[in-house]
Amino acid sequence: MSSPAHKIRFGNLSVTIWRNSSEKGVWYSVSPSRSYKKGDETWKETDSLGFDDLLPMAKLLDQAHSWIGKQMQADAKARKAREEANAEAE
Template structure:
């Protein structure tokens, strides 16, 4: 059984997926795109135009994780 992510942050095609590993959080960053068949896929490779949203997603993920840590004190 796969564990669901704790939270997701999405800006445009960029997603930060936050995982809780027993109080230690990790973040996966990905970019969504449609392949030649029109099916949605994900990649961990980013173009120059993606980088601002990558940075903003990472920052928002960090803020969410910090809030969880403060709430659990």
């Protein structure tokens, strides 16, 4: 499994951002999760959120949205630079 492009945490909540690519281009996906301790003290993760998790998770998702937006701009700039370099080489 590939490593995440970025991870944002707040307390026991996190949002993992994945960079995906195919012949059609690059896109990003997001996995929200909440960490908790099972009775035997091992850490587990779930995508189930409680009432008190909703607003903090919304803020994390907002930060993820901003990060992805900036990353998509950087991706477009890099793609344009590659295309210009390829055009000059021809």
